[in-house]
Amino acid sequence: MTSPLQLKQSLRSWMDVFMHRSMRSWMHFAKSTGLSMPQFSILMQLHHKGSFGMSQISEKFDITAAAASQLTEKLVQGGYIERAEDPNDRRAKSIQLTPKGKELVEAGMTERYRWMDELVSKLSAEDKPKVVEALKVLTEAAKQLEEKS
Amino acid sequence: MTSPLQLKQSLRSWMDVFMHRSMRSWMHFAKSTGLSMPQFSILMQLHHKGSFGMSQISEKFDITAAAASQLTEKLVQGGYIERAEDPNDRRAKSIQLTPKGKELVEAGMTERYRWMDELVSKLSAEDKPKVVEALKVLTEAAKQLEEKS
DNA sequence: CTTTTTAGTTAAGCAGGCTTAACTTTATGC
DNA sequence: GCATAAAGTTAAGCCTGCTTAACTAAAAAG
Secondary structure: OOOHHHHHHHHHHHHHHHHHHHHHHHHHHHHHHOOOHHHHHHHHHHHHHOEEOHHHHHHHHOOOHHHHHHHHHHHHHOOOEEEEEOOOOOOOEEEEEOHHHHHHHHHHHHHHHHHHHHHHHOOOOOHHHHHHHHHHHHHHHHHHHHHHO | OOOHHHHHHHHHHHHHHHHHHHHHHHHHHHHHHOOOHHHHHHHHHHHHHOEEOHHHHHHHHOOOHHHHHHHHHHHHHOOOEEEEEOOOOOOOEEEEEOHHHHHHHHHHHHHHHHHHHHHHHOOOOOHHHHHHHHHHHHHHHHHHHHHHO
């Protein structure tokens, strides 16, 4: 018997410890790159979605088009992204990660994963399969939620 | 048989989807409060640790003592924290959340938990206990790691 | 008891993000 | 085709965070 309360409790405990830890390593890495958080967030967003235009940025980050334009300009200057004209709509610009940008994002991910890998090394042999199973279930559920919204 | 690769894979998939989602709700909430990210981070840190002094802030957030002092000043002005003299060392100041500050942090946590609760509602009855078990194991492992560092 | 360290504050100045306002250029509606 | 809307850009100005530098006050060291 798993009470609903127990389930929520364990999820929340995990969430607290996980968030606290990963946020720290996250900000720490962002700082070490010399990029600001907003700039860094755009790179991550590009990593997830592949490419998008200015308007998507202003929408996602809830800033004006002007702000989005200025932020991306700095990333272009830094050589992290490149702006290309959308062939279908010549007003629109499609932005993408450059190799340099990809490299930086990869490095950030690796940093983030390190703690996870340490965590794994603490698990007993019998716990490991259980954890794998549970995380797959959770990831699957999360993806379902994502699609709906 | 759970291969090490499989374990890492499932952890990383979960981490990606989880981070992406919770970072968004996190920043969104911070923005809605009108506080800046650094200010908000200080409140969260206070929530975790209870109370601490200026020097801890500059250390944790890797900023100068001057910056820490100015940031906390704004939070005091806003009524989110209060500064008290440390009776043992009258140079030091101990800062704490006010009721207003606590309220705000609680609201942020609730926001963060909401997605988790939705996630739970997607799980089948047979999956739930497995998830609880796995998360407890992970949380326990995380706490062990935390102590060492 | 004097010197030095430590904790924190204040002020000046710089850099970044963001907004509004005034544009340019391309697409759409009628 | 012409007016209107949409996608971006640019510039001016504000606010915030951050740093350095100069300071006050209390503790520790000698």
